[in-house]
Amino acid sequence: MHLQDVFLSLGIPSGPMADNIAASVAMYCREFHPQGVQRSDLMLLIARAFCAVNDRAAAERVLSSMRPHRLHVVRWLEILSELHHFPGLLPYFSAGVIRPADWAGAQLDRMWTLDFGRLVLSDAERHEMMLYRSIRTIIDNMCCFWDATGGEGVLGLKGLASLNVEQGSRASATLTASDDLLGYVADLLEQAKEKRGWRAAPSLLSLDL
Structure with a gap:
């Protein structure tokens, strides 16, 4: 799955920011998930990457496309922005x-x-x-x-x-x-x-x- 295609499906515009986010997510996946990731894991990684650069609007679009995350988008934005124990929690977060x-x-x-x-x-x-x-x-x-x-x-x-x-x-x-x-x-x-x-x-x- 090409990350830019994911961004396009969510209405996230292309540009330097999207390119940098795609590169950072791809690097994370290569290092920590060389066998590949589930789509739900990937979506949460993308949301967290946008939170890291304070683009909450883009992160909100990603979270709003996910169940059950859309129920508490504001709280998820806080979690993804503040939580440091993310890698171990990712599969449990993404699956709900x-x-x-x-x-x-x-x-x-x-x-x-x-x-x-x-x-x-x-x-x-x-x-x-x-x-x-x-x-x-x-x-x-x-x-x-x-x-x-x-x-x-x-x-x-x-x-x-x-x-x-x-x-x-x-x-x-x-x-x-x-x-x-x-x-x-x-x-x-x-x-x-x-x-x-x-x-x-x-x-x-x-x-x-």
Whole structure:
């Protein structure tokens, strides 16, 4: 996919700025994703690159073309402009696995959604031990969200049932129970509280009720 074609499809005009953005995104992809990137990853990289040069209008066009990012464009602009832990979070951001909270009354600076229903698991990750390792990686990457508030905040968990059973011929093989998963995530956040010196650990909220 040619980056200039992406810009054209979004109505972003050609010129030196677009050329520089295309070059920087291409360089990033060659260094960190030599096997290629998903379109959703690429779009978020483009949005972040425009945020880096303070062209929020162009970044907004990119984000407005993405689901579910279009729901909180202003918040995503802030995230992409300020967050330094971007590479590890990119695949979860672009797939909508991690996103700002979208429930009523949410404080977007400290409340986040972790949507397991959007998590794509490899065959290896569909075994309980590997699944828990993957979840630990996700939570470890998310902890930076609550550093500024000393751990105060909320993590909403969605799509827990999607991890209950293995698909296909082994549909009866349980991956993990929802209550076990909630307990595991709570333990990870308590560990993060101790490690990072937070005043509190983020509260958990099940969004599947």
